[in-house]
Amino acid sequence: MVEEPDDNPYVRDPNTSFSPVEDLSEAAAREQVRDLREALEYHDYRYYVANDPVVADRTYDALFDRLAALEEAFDLDDENSPTRRVGGEPLDELETVEHVAPLLSLQSSGDAAEIREFDRRIRDAVGDVAYSAEPKFDGFSVEVVYEDGAFERAVTRGDGQEGEDVSANVRTIGSVPLHLSDAPDFLAVRGEVYMPRSGFQALNERRIERGEEPFANPRNAAAGTVRLLDPGTVADRPLDVFFYDVIDTSATLTAQTEAFDLLRDLGFRVNDRTTVVDDVEAVIDYRDRLVAARDDLEYEVDGVVAKVVDFEKREELGSTARHPRWAFAYKFPARTGETTVERIVVQVGRTGKLTPVALLDPVDLQGVTISRATLHNAAQIRELGVREGSTVRIERAGDVIPEVVEVVEGGGADDDFTMPETCPVCDGTVVQEGEHHYCTNASCPAQLRRSLRHFCSRDAMDVEGVGTEAADQLVESGLVESLADLYRLDADDLAALDGWGERSAENLLAGLEASKDVDLGTFVYALGIRHVGSERARALAAAFSLDDLMDASVDDLLTVEDVGPEVAEAVVSHFDAEANVETVERLLDAGVTPERRDRGTELDGLTVVFTGSVPGYTRSELTELLETHGASVTSSVSGETDYLVVGENPGQRKRERAEEEGVETLDPEAFEERILSRLD
Template sequence: MVEEPTNNPYVRDPKLAFDPVDELSEDEAREQAEKLRAAIEYHDYRYYVRNDPVISDNAYDQLFDRLQTLESAFDLDTENSPTQRVGSEPLDELETVEHVAEMLSLQSSEDESAVRDWADRVREAVGDVSYSAEPKFDGFSVEIVYEDGEFDRAVTRGDGTRGEDVSRNVKTIGSVPLHLPEAPDLLAVRGEVYMPKSGFQALNERRVQEGKEPFANPRNAAAGTVRLLDSSKVADRPLDVYFYDVLDTSASLGSQHEAFDLLADLGFRLDELNELVDDVDAFVDYREKLLDRRADLEYDVDGVVAKVDSFEKREQLGQTARHPRWAFAYKFPARTGETTIRRITVQVGRTGKLTPVALLEPVDVKGVTISRATLHNESLARDLGVSEGATVRIERAGDVIPEVSEVVEEGEGGRFEMPDDCPVCGSDVLQEGKYHYCTNRSCPAQIRRSLQHFCSRAAMDIEGLGERVAEQLVSEGLVETVADLYELDRSELEALEGFGETSAANLLDEIEASKETDLASFVYALGIRHVGTERARVLADEFTLAELMTASEAELRAVDDVGPEVAESIVSYFETEANVETVERLLDAGVSPTRAERGDELAGLTLVFTGSLPDYTREEVTELLEAHGADVTSSVSSNTDYLVVGENPGERKQKRADEEGVDRLDPDEFCDRVLSRIE
């Protein structure tokens, strides 16, 4: 157990009356910095490992700030100072290094008989044994090496022999010790970096509100975070770690429980659910108990692990090329269909529409991990009776879009209500029918999503301007409307993170090339409510841009597929002064939308899609095919020529295709047999 530093004034309820820095000698500053580091390391241990802090957050922040000030003023920075947890300058890439000891995978099964067969083989080889029964964390495995008691490096598992050096990122995790008093000369430990469920839900809520795709599950979030090149961004993410193995050490250890004792004494965070059991029966019981507690844990586990406790017997059992013979993982069944709503957040779209989104305990639905589901609008959410904490049944609408189909058990939270203020900019929210809208056209969420939409392949097709770049341009104040794109300065782009001379020049070239576009793509790019790619094509066939901007509702309703709601939306868009100004600025910048000639190379061909294509969204490929005469429908019939089967396809359409004798095409065959005819 980590002992409280003695004779240290900054440990218990510190009185923070620091002398001015310029009145300190170098020796006084060094001594004070050493005491501050020792106190902060102890407070980190009490907060992150013991969950039992002894000073207030405010007092801790003052200690930390004082240490940063001293290190800066007297050049006292050390590689493993607590101040290094805040992150540092981004790396160009992660270096690959060798492990101190191999990090092998485990034999595993969901079948109890497989576990018992393994235990029989162990008993036949080395006699009766005790097992260390431990949770099997569903996180991201790392090796952390300490030399002479100092943090030396952290390495991802990689191929088990070599991994990527993620030292700077792992240092930002508060529960990772940076200094080990009285430690062995060498200590290499294995830990599981994970994202607590509460932190995962908060992170996904923030991403949804920012218009970003949420992470599928905490494991993906942790793995993606650990491998970021910018450690300052890692420091802002809610990572934690549990330690569970000693890979190598100069200390003398005889068993797993002795290893745990050593790690606990040195201040490493261990799981309180670890148990020493006498036989395989007790291990099976342990698994059932943990399976019952699974949903209540603050971290994801996908099973339990049995490890022969005795290191001597482990050595006798040895290992295969892939896994040790002395350990086995008894997996939990995948959670399917039913799950829990952890949070309900509200996403703001490019038109300002507010959409409630349920952030879920990740669940497997037809082989896909689902962590969010749209609730569409307040009316539907209230009709379903959803609330935070509710147990719900999830289905994939059309085998693609996750939806809440039923509330199985109500939660403790109240029924959902749409907020009165925009969750992104705080502006008033206006209800129109079933839907709610942010009234601020300058809302950052709307600008960001509008920019992404404007640059998408089916719109202006500006390659290189995706989610990350759109976020940068908006947050840096370089783009407030899409017209600002055509006034970007190269030096402004080069100053952005991740940009250089070449990437800035490439993006500006893409923006310049987009000026020559067809009218349908331009109309779609404007983001007029209810105008998708097909309606934009119909409108471009009937009107010039000038005619469309001044068309009346009656003139618009005379066009096929344009009803009263769509006509009203179009007229309203062009009656808004800011929208007209944006269009005029785009034209003044040289954007020249022309009415495209339609081809008939695919006339008479009917296609249906299921699953996603690697290079096109569904809207983009539909627009492309229909522009050349093909008919794209939503359901398979005897008139269908091809069913195009992409990634994560639905079963219903494939079954129907088999019944109707419709040919299937994979994405490569689709390119060869269909798209090649229009290139």
Template sequence: MQKPDNTYVEPPVDTGFDEPGALSSDEAREQVASLREAIRYHDHRYYVENDPVISDKTYDALYARLEALEDGFGFEDENSPTQRVGGEPLDELETREHVVEMLSLDSSEDEGEVRSFGANVRDVCGDVGYHVEPKFDGLSVELVYEDGELEAAVTRGDGVVGEDVTANLRTVGSVPLRLRDAPDEVVVRGEILMPKEGFQDLNRRRVERGDEPFANPRNAAAGTVRLLDPSVVADRPLEVYVYDVLRTSADVASQTEAVELVESLGFLVDDDSALVDDVDGFVGYRDEMLDRRDELGYEIDGVVAKVDSFDARDRLGETSAHPRWAFAYKFPAKTDVTRVTDIAVQVGRTGKLTPVALLEPVDVDGVTISRASLHNQKQVRELGVSEGARVEVERAGDVIPQVKEVTDDADDGFSMPESCPVCGSDTIREDEHHYCTGGVACPAQLRSRLEHFGSRDGMDIEGIGEEVAASLVDEGLVSDLPDLYELTVDEVAALEGFGERSARKLIDEIEAGKDTDLVSFVTALGVRHVGRERARKLADAFRLDQLREATVGEVRRVEDVGDEVAESVVGFFGGRGGETVDSLLAHGVEPQREETGDALEGTKVVFTGSVEGYTRRELTDLLEKNGADVTSSVSGETDYLVAGENPGENKIEDAREHGVETLDEEGFQERVLSRVD
């Protein structure tokens, strides 16, 4: 094989620059070319070889000089190193047909099927060698280079057509924007990955700001590369490993030569590939990589064997779905026991700090778990959870991930921080819990409060979910709840995922939500310890003006309100919360107190399953407005269990045990709803 002479040699660059204005256009152009070559070299040392040879300060000086010359002389080039920061946001990801069809691989966890693959190869080609490599657990991508320049990056999609993610992959340091001394045409296949360390750091930041963490590095990488804003992608820790040549004008005759070619061209190549003589060698390689799986810096879900000789591959051919010359030997999923990589602290809507164990992703009952709530410092210490500990994980109630027990200790333990990890405000301890004192000045609290404010139980503003709330806060458009009512269509349209039409819809929803009921308004305010049920009882007892002036003793007399809740309510309206209410009212929010009845006074009802024509919230509101008590679990005091469509068997069994009457939808209409006005 004739490989291009693409050895990376450090170009000489003098950092003692003249002022740009002192250069002629030709001198500037020459210096730009020299700087680009130098920066590409140092990018390769940093991102591919993981062996930088200059300080960050020196690199920054080279980079700043290049930017200044490109801007000053108009030397624009989409493949310049300065373009890795990301371009303008996209309206959508376009689709693009692949240069070469990207087939999937036949795979199995069964050794017998692996040996059958080897037998089929031997029947056609006799004894052949195999190139074996880790099977990356990421997102497959085609990279197309013409005359050495990156022309396109396309996800696998259906193998024929994929999504054009070129703008996003230009921001990834391990993707060369320009190949040195490259063949005229190079089309390679690689895997977009998020390294474990980068994944855990990203999840820590997401947890601390109140966002849901990614389930695993693959989901994180796939979600990132499909973002419409390349500048956001540039801040995410992605890498691209290249492992196949799909088409090239260079002469390559085997997988071994193909890997040597892509490495010489400057791509990031995995060091754990090998050449084995037969399927026995492949099976041994699989066992070795399974043992080393946890040591690797990225996730793999198996290993791959490819017939090394391209001539032999031609004789084997391919099916419509996969090549007959390659096979993936899959690993079993990681289950139950995993390692704690970090303990992050999440800041909730009320400022409550919750420790969260960040885990190496593990499969529990078919669901990938990457984090588990630890509730408070006391539980962390009682369980003995610490960074580096091996733990057994379970899904409590088949839903919430939690640490069952520690199987192997690590460091000296965990303590809650003295300052908020998001805003730096002091933290205080109340009983077993810690709270951030930053209030709405804390972005994490504000994001969660805004999401809660717009929720169905609150102001019911369709469109204000977790991501939109985070964008509004992060972009500085909302610094307190009333700011929501000052948003403009143009401001919202500029956010990730919005256009003018969707922005107008959100503004209309916000405006329509000004006419609300008092229960929803009080719920939306996010007073600590006050959910919708307590908000209804407070709204039954007070008008808004009365509630704002009520004493602890007066609030304490409301059913299901103790000293702690009463103090929280009075403290809220007497402090910053009262100012927020004033501003909301000034912006036109008009909460109305609903008329209530007593037709169902004293009736206790539990629902299971869905009732046609109603949401669960609508039913609860309707019954509670008429005096009923709607609870979530069946007890001896329950009057009726309403069993709608797809009811839960546990509640029906509980009703039998307690002698509680179970009503179907028709019975519910006759016995309960008929009594309501």
């Protein structure tokens, strides 16, 4: 519990009759600003976390307005001031930041037998344990870091190793502390940003009134809001957060219960349904009780999480590359409902996959209005016997995505549904792979946004600035109709887009220009051929020139290691599409020069891991540089690692692992001297 500040005149029953700002000396203004910030942070805690405000809203507003006036008049702005909760300047882009420690996913299942098996493995390994039983929130996970008690940054989960810096947006959430009293020197916590149900419904009502598309569910609304570039827009949306893990800290913690005590003492919002149980049957009972209560909660939950309480036993159990062995998510059963299929249409996804979609007579499913549901593929339609006019039962898979699971009435084989032979969006060629159908045109508007993001991603052409929002804008504005159009963009067109400025436009154009000189394997990967990841792309580039690859047959491709029939068919289908060949030709005409780079031997046998950023390089640049000279760059430290390179904002876990394994660490200067100097 956060204690009330002593001797602060603005905490209880404050007098809001202030003297004019111009009558204050700078010293008096600084003192008043300090007291106002402390008082407003306390009031934020009482309102958002404790749900027990001690001043009226009009009083809070008067204190807030006074602080804003003083900050402006005396140039006393602070990025962690309570006034920043209303949002700051729009951002050009979201920067990528490495996590303090990997944010792993969880083993999960809705089958009681699976969690009992998890419990058996735990007890076989470390003996009797207690579990922390916690709601599994259906929101958006973030890492929040504090240094010397001050909010430092907030980062999305991303791929678990690194995510996007959303600090400006998370600062706007009232339940996120900006300053911590009596805090450890360093603290990294994990929380779940969510949109309360009532706030979600109100937001959707406003969007519909403005003629905008409503959000599908609270999770999508929260995730989309957190990643906006305008913190002012974020501040206007009803976000909240629960904190549930201490990722890293300079304090000493030995159990999950101590972690929760620390979070509560520091003023973080912790869910009051969290409890400790002695065995797995109590976890199952906890889950069943939460299933019964979930429709009455103001937040969405899709299961419960069981975590071993004792940290020493967690350490002994360890983790896989994807999830900790000491935690398990026991999922809820999907919600179900019945309605009528009005029509069956085909939707083209961003990977080119064609998916039949049932347009439904709208039905309220546990408080959510469902008007469409996926049918997955033509085979499932035949198996279920779905047709237009059928009464069907739907479920929300994973408590989010609606899908048809059963025909209740009116099913049969009459008027069998058939997949189209050409893409319903671009009229491109459709190919079938197993039970699924794909549009082969990478420039199809339905998948172009995804293609742009992939093409510009770090491991592909490494062009910064083309995230989800930018890709949507480029396509919707008509500036980009194929990948090659990226290289025809100009600064004036970009600067005219909402949220873009001269600097962001120039940065994107400079990145595109720098990307033209590219390794052939990287270029092949950037094209986004189905089933062709970065390693397969390098293998194909080693075996074929670009021209030969585009003309290769299935038999030719099968001679390459790790290329099976499915991959070979996908490559042939990709280059059989005239639009894809034209895209490659236009990229070459624009000056993109993919060349096969010979692998050197200077660093043969060397295994390197990076944590943090090395000034002057992106991670993909360093990986490509070292690998082209014979080294192996891996993502985790092991006994086979030769060096751990520790850059700026490094993760703690890799350094701890390096110490355990006796792996030598290098700072950026030593890395330049010991490794990069060999390449001169």
